[in-house]
Structures are given as structure tokens and as C-alpha cells.
Amino acid sequence: MALSFPSTDYFExxxxxxxxxxxxxxxxxFIDTTFAVSVGNNGKAHNYVxxxxxxxxxxxxxxxxxxxxxxxxxIEGDERVWREMIENIKRNGQADTAHxxxxxTHFGEQLKIVYDDPDGHDKLYRFMESIQEFFDLSSQLEVSxx
Amino acid sequence: MAYLATHDYLEDKSFVDxxxxxMRTGEMDLSWMNAKTEKIKPRPQNARRxxxxxxxxxxxxxxxxxxxxxxxxxxxxxxGAEIPAGVPxxxxxxxxxxxxxxxxxxxxxxxAVSRQWNATxxxxxxxxxxxxxxxATGKALSQLMxxxxxxxxxxxxxxxxxxxxxxxxxxxxxxxxxxQAMDEARHAEVFRKRALTTGYGLMAASPMxxxxxxxxxDADSFSEMSVALHLVAEGNxxxxxxxxxxxxxxxxxxxxxxxxxxxxxxxxxxxxxxxKYVLENFPEKREVLHAHLDEAENISFAGAAATEVxxxxxxxxxxxxxxxxxxxxxxxxxxxxxxxxxEHFERLEKCGMPERKDRSKLYxxxxxxxxxxxxxxxxx
Numbered sequence: 298m299a300l301s302f303p304s305t306d307y308f309e310x311x312x313x314x315x316x317x318x319x320x321x322x323x324x325x326x327f328i329d330t331t332f333a334v335s336v337g338n339n340g341k342a343h344n345y346v347x348x349x350x351x352x353x354x355x356x357x358x359x360x361x362x363x364x365x366x367x368x369x370x371x372i373e374g375d376e377r378v379w380r381e382m383i384e385n386i387k388r389n390g391q392a393d394t395a396h397x398x399x400x401x402t403h404f405g406e407q408l409k410i411v412y413d414d415p416d417g418h419d420k421l422y423r424f425m426e427s428i429q430e431f432f433d434l435s436s437q438l439e440v441s442x443x
Numbered sequence: 444m445a446y447l448a449t450h451d452y453l454e455d456k457s458f459v460d461x462x463x464x465x466m467r468t469g470e471m472d473l474s475w476m477n478a479k480t481e482k483i484k485p486r487p488q489n490a491r492r493x494x495x496x497x498x499x500x501x502x503x504x505x506x507x508x509x510x511x512x513x514x515x516x517x518x519x520x521x522x523g524a525e526i527p528a529g530v531p532x533x534x535x536x537x538x539x540x541x542x543x544x545x546x547x548x549x550x551x552x553x554x555a556v557s558r559q560w561n562a563t564x565x566x567x568x569x570x571x572x573x574x575x576x577x578x579a580t581g582k583a584l585s586q587l588m589x590x591x592x593x594x595x596x597x598x599x600x601x602x603x604x605x606x607x608x609x610x611x612x613x614x615x616x617x618x619x620x621x622x623q624a625m626d627e628a629r630h631a632e633v634f635r636k637r638a639l640t641t642g643y644g645l646m647a648a649s650p651m652x653x654x655x656x657x658x659x660x661d662a663d664s665f666s667e668m669s670v671a672l673h674l675v676a677e678g679n680x681x682x683x684x685x686x687x688x689x690x691x692x693x694x695x696x697x698x699x700x701x702x703x704x705x706x707x708x709x710x711x712x713x714x715x716x717x718x719k720y721v722l723e724n725f726p727e728k729r730e731v732l733h734a735h736l737d738e739a740e741n742i743s744f745a746g747a748a749a750t751e752v753x754x755x756x757x758x759x760x761x762x763x764x765x766x767x768x769x770x771x772x773x774x775x776x777x778x779x780x781x782x783x784x785x786e787h788f789e790r791l792e793k794c795g796m797p798e799r800k801d802r803s804k805l806y807x808x809x810x811x812x813x814x815x816x817x818x819x820x821x822x823x
Contacts, residue, residue: 321476326558327492329550378737394697398702403689404778415790416715422681423554425701 299441303336303343303376305359305405307440313437315436319431322352328427333363333371336379340443344371349424354431360363361417362394369417372398374408380442383435391433478525496549496615506549506615511724513538513612520819522612533805536608536665541724545716549615555622557711560702562633571640578643579764580692586646586755587687588638593648594680595631597656599624600777601672605665618712625707633699651749655742666721666728667735673714674790675739679746681707682783686775711790718794732804736791740805743787747780777816781823784809 300307317320322328331348344363348356363371378401385396394400398421401408412418421428452458464470481503500507505521515520517538518530526680533649537543544549576584603624609617638645659786684707687701721728747753753776758764760779761772788806791799800806813823 327554329554351489351753394691394694397688397697397701399685399688399701403685404579405604415793416712419681419708419711422685422704425705425708426698429701 299439300380302440302442303334303345305357307347307438308334308345308347308354308357310438311431311434312357314429314437315354318434319352322427325353325427325430328424330369330424331367332421333360333368333373335363335371335373336376337374338376349392349427362419363411365413369414369420370404370410370412372402372408372421374401374410376437376442378407380430383440386433386435387438387440390436392429398432399425465540468580479521480525492553495553497553497679500549500760508569509540509612511540513610516610518611519611522614533611533822535610537605537613537653538610539725541721541728543609543613543616543669543717544720544724545616545619545713546720547716548619548713551709551713551716552615552619552622555619555626555706558705558709559625560629561630562636566633566636566693566698566703568636568640572695574693574695576641576692577763579758580718580762581641582643582646583755583758584692584696585638585641585643586751587759588634588641589646590649590749590752590755592631592638592645593652593655594676595627595634597653597660598672598676599627599631601660601668602627604660605668609665623713626710628704630706633703637696637699637812647751649749649751650745652752657745658738658742662735663733666725666732667718669714670735671716671731671739674794675736675743675787676717677707677710677714678787678790679783681711682779682786686756686760686779686782690775692759703805715790715794718791718796722795727759729796732796733799735821736799736803740803744805744808760813774821777819777821778823781809781816782810784812785823 300310321341328349329351331346333344333346335344344360346356346358346360346363346368347354348358363373365371382392382396382401384394391396398408402410410418410421478680483501483504485494485501487498496506499505502508506522507521516526517532518526518532520526520530533727575581583809584785606617606620607622609620611617655676659668659672662671681704681794684700684704688697688704691697691700718732721732756779757769757772757776759772760775761768761770784805788800788803788809791797816823
């Protein structure tokens with residue numbers, strides 16, 4: 298059955314995929330960061346806080362609003378853009394050069410990075426390859442959109 | 444020979460006789476077995492992570508208890524070992540903890556070790572087979588890679604030359620700095636490889652940027668080196684890597700820039716945590732750091748005049764040399780330059796130097812540049 302996006306189930310499924318790909322993520326190295334994913338739709342947002350530790354995603358929490366003091370950074374954007382990214386990953390097995398996280402967030406016109414502390418912001422780049430590979434795992438999921 | 448042993452052992456008959464006597468009789472001294480050191484048994488706090496430097500932060504072996512001024516150990520004795528009479532003075536230049544320490548130094552090192560990568564095997568070089576970039580963008584990419592190789596060579600030298608100057612009690616800082624030198628050597632390797640795989644060979648060295656890089660190398664203290672290297676230079680380069688990833692023409696370039704940006708962001712993180720630490724624990728250093736930043740920012744600003752780098756960036760950003768491409772490239776490059784400046788002041792403020800904006804001529808340039816860009820409809 299297809300996983301609905303956005304949903305906790307979707308991120309739980311990515312967490313499972315990440316665990317199954319431990320060899321790859323161990324090779325990429327420690328990933329110690331907590332960040333939020335915010336998916337907007339018609340003025341409302343679904344927000345998920347993802348807590349990574351050592352080589353894996355440890356916790357997923359859906360929260361009503363993102364407290365920027367409790368996360369390193371938040372990736373925010375309209376559901377349309379997230380959907381395009383996820384569908385692109387599914388089509389190519391990984392994000393192509395126009396749909397990777399750094400490209401989509403670059404000018405803040407598609408996805409946007411929001412943060413309180415620049416040190417937290419820099420963690421996006423410190424763990425970039427692991428974060429990209431994490432989202433690329435979506436290629437192994439069947440996802441449906443509202 | 445800059446250093447001679449304090450004794451000529453090869454000509455000392457009693458020393459030679461003792462050596463032969465020990466071989467003949469097997470008689471041992473064993474006094475080292477009574478070293479007056481602390482006995483501990485550290486364990487990993489997290490078995491998945493392994494036994495880390497933080498797990499060794501116990502008693503006389505730990506980093507928490509290292510005093511601000513290390514007076515006892517000027518040799519290569521590992522922190523916590525018994526130091527017998529007769530060890531030489533290794534003459535460390537940096538014996539104040541706040542002059543090199545960063546919050547979480549040990550975890551930056553552990554992260555560096557676990558996130559190493561290999562420029563030979565982790566880049567899908569085979570994907571370049573059959574890729575022919577147009578001459579203008581190919582040459583521009585090679586020029587950018589030539590410049591970045593130059594940058595990374597000095598970025599290798601600079602931390603490495605501080606290694607023997609740091610007190611041995613700062614073993615975690617020394618380890619991090621050694622890991623940084625390795626990171627930068629790998630960056631020089633990957634950029635050289637990419638420059639040559641464009642098929643256009645290397646392009647021109649950059650006199651303006653080499654002046655800036657020499658400034659990094661010749662700082663008077665570790666903290667001055669760190670603010671110029673980790674915060675100003677690597678902060679700028681991190682922004683450049685993010686833009687370069689965004690502009691990358693192939694998945695090979697994307698992967699290169701994603702991997703180098705990870706290392707660069709870690710170095711910036713260490714720099715921020717050191718800057719915070721030194722400002723909190725050695726307040727007298729604040730004015731020295733301001734003065735060093737005055738010059739570092741002056742040189743950083745001058746980098747924009749390095750036409751070989753700026754022009755290649757404009758061509759890459761616009762995707763070619765047609766009028767509309769150059770216009771688009773100038774827009775992106777302006778955004779890039781302003782973003783570099785904005786993030787620089789954001790970091791300094793968060794580290795505890797909010798007054799920098801009031802003093803900095805670069806900040807005035809940022810405000811002027813931002814207003815000019817906005818007048819052209821360019822947002823940052």
C-alpha cells in the first residue's frame with residue numbers, strides 16, 4: 298500500500314530503509330543533527346522533527362509548529378515542491394541535478410532553510426551527503442499524495 | 444642539525460657496557476611500572492559510536508580539567524602520563540587553553556574521522572565519459588578548479604604548520620587540526636582531478652587570491668589564524684561550494700561539491716566554537732581579533748577583484764557568454780558575494796561579537812552592495 302505524503306508513516310518508512318542501508322550510512326559517517334521538515338498546503342503546514350544520531354534516524358515527531366531553538370534548521374516548502382522532489386527521486390533512483398536538497402533550497406524560492414543559529418544551519422552542509430542519501434531512499438517507497 | 448642529543452651515547456663506554464650487560468643477564472629496571480598515574484577504565488557511552496575522546500574525559504586524562512595555562516607539560520608527554528625529569532622542552536607556542544580550544548573540539552574530530560571520503564573512489568568519475576562541456580563553461584569550470592586547488596594547498600599548509608606549536612595537552616585540538624590538513628589535501632586532489640578531466644588543462648593561478656591566502660598562513664597567533672581561516676576564508680568558501688553545487692553541470696560535480704562542503708562546514712563549525720571559547724575565556728584577545736578581522740575582511744573584499752575567478756564564476760552561473768547569460772551570471776554572482784558577507788556577520792554575531800558590524804568597513808560595503816543590488820531587482 299502506498300504511503301501518504303506528508304505523514305509520520307512516510308518518515309517511519311524512510312527510517313526503516315535507512316536502517317536497512319546501514320553499511321552505506323556507516324560509510325558516510327556520523328550524522329548528529331535534529332532538523333524539521335515543514336510541508337505547506339493551503340496556508341497550513343504539517344511539521345516533522347527528525348532526530349538523527351550516530352548513523353540513523355532515532356526519532357520522528359509531528360509537531361504543530363517548529364520551534365527553531367529546538368532544531369538545527371528547518372526545511373520548509375509547499376507540498377507541490379516536495380512532491381516534485383519525491384517523484385523525481387522515484388523516477389531516477391535518486392534526485393537529479395535539479396532536485397537535490399542544496400539546489401532546491403538554494404535561493405529559497407522552492408524550498409527554504411530557516412534557522413535560529415548559523416552553527417545549526419551549517420549542519421545541513423556538514424551532513425549534506427547523508428541527508429541527500431536519506432531523502433533518496435524515497436525511491437524505494439510507493440508514495441501517494443493528497 | 445638544529446637539535447643535538449644532550450649526550451654522545453655512542454661514545455659513552457658505561458652506556459654501551461650497560462646495554463651489553465642487560466642483553467647478557469636479562470636484568471631489568473622496571474621502575475616505569477610504578478608510574479604515579481591514575482588508573483581508570485573508560486567505556487563507550489554509546490556502543491554504536493564506539494570509544495570516543497569524550498569517553499576518555501575522566502580525571503587527569505580528561506580535557507575538562509586542563510587548566511587555562513598549561514605550565515607543567517612542555518614536552519611530548521601524553522596528558523596524564525608521568526613526566527620524568529629530563530624530557531626536552533618542545534617549546535610549544537600555544538599553552539593557553541583558550542587560544543586553541545573550541546566547545547566540543549573532541550566531537551568535531553570524531554566526526555571528521557568518521558566522515559572521511561576518498562577522492563579516487565567515491566566520485567563517479569566514469570560518469571564523465573562522453574561529457575563534453577562547451578568551451579566557455581569548460582574553461583570556466585577548469586579555472587574555478589585551478590583556483591580551488593590553489594586555495595586548498597594553502598589551507599593544507601596553514602593548519603599543519605600550527606600542529607607542532609600546540610601544547611601536547613591539547614591532543615584533541617591537535618587531532619582535529621591534523622584531520623583538517625588531511626581534508627584540505629583531499630580537496631586539492633579532487634579539484635586538480637576535476638580540472639584535468641575537463642580536457643582544458645589547468646588555467647591561471649590567482650595573484651590576488653594568493654595574497655589573501657598568504658595572510659592566512661602568516662597569522663601571529665592560533666586564534667588569529669583560526670578567525671581568518673575557519674571563519675572568514677572557509678566561511679566564504681563554504682558559500683562558494685554551496686553555489687558551485689547549485690551551478691554544477693554534472694552529477695560528478697554535484698557530488699564533489701557536496702562532499703567538500705561537508706568538510707568545509709565542519710571546519711567552520713570548529714572555528715565558530717573556538718571563536719566563542721576564546722571570547723568567553725580570554726576577553727583581552729577581543730581587540731586583537733578585531734584588528735586581525737580588519738585586515739582579513741580587507742583582503743577578503745579584495746578577492747572580488749580577482750577577475751580570473753569572478754569571471755569564471757559569472758560564466759558558470761549564467762551558463763555561457765551570451766549577453767543574457769552574462770547578465771544572469773552577474774545576478775547570481777552578486778547574490779553569492781552578498782550572501783558570503785551576510786553569513787560572515789551572522790556567524791560573528793552569534794559567536795559573541797555583535798559589535799563587529801559597527802566597526803567593520805566590510806559591513807558598510809555589504810550595506811552599500813545590498814542597496815545597489817536591490818535597486819537592480821536582485822534579492823539575497
